[in-house]
């Protein structure tokens with residue numbers, strides 16, 4: 001705010017981000033500089049954020065997913081993220097299953113933000129994930145998860161839910177902690193990685 005528009009990353013913010021993400025000081029500084037170049041105001045808009053995703057997935061359509069990710073980090077819903085929120089977003093959306101990542105995944109799936117996940121919400125996010133997989137690669141997915149509907153069903157069944165049930169945050173986090181398959185199904189993963197993981201399982 002106010003006169004804090006200096007070119008360098010403040011020491012406090014740098015320490016904070018080093019502590020809360022896996023990124024090094026050098027990486028953070030480099031990203032900060034390119035962030036400021038792209039977003040001189042110090043805030044990234046939803047459209048710019050979607051543009052970054054689009055450049056990562058040239059053969060698919062990541063717009064819906066990027067929109068959901070953005071929504072889950074734009075907590076005051078003003079349509080922008082600052083550098084800190086942006087870096088935390090990059091950190092939490094990378095795969096893994098620390099508690100914070102799973103809590104974030106819950107907020108991604110809780111599309112209307114009412115504190116529980118419905119089956120419709122699972123389908124909406126899974127559909128967005130599917131749009132990031134090139135059509136050619138979708139053909140290589142296992143038979144029982146090669147459409148958004150099948151994949152949502154599979155997740156729903158893992159949680160032993162009836163059609164109109166809801167999943168609460170604690171239950172969601174515990175379920176994903178306890179079951180590698182759920183983790184794989186709820187997050188975006190490159191199709192090749194999915195194949196490798198399934199292979200590992202069979203051996």
Ligand SMILES: [Ca+2]
Nearest residue numbers: 110112114116
């Ligand atoms: Ca909800």
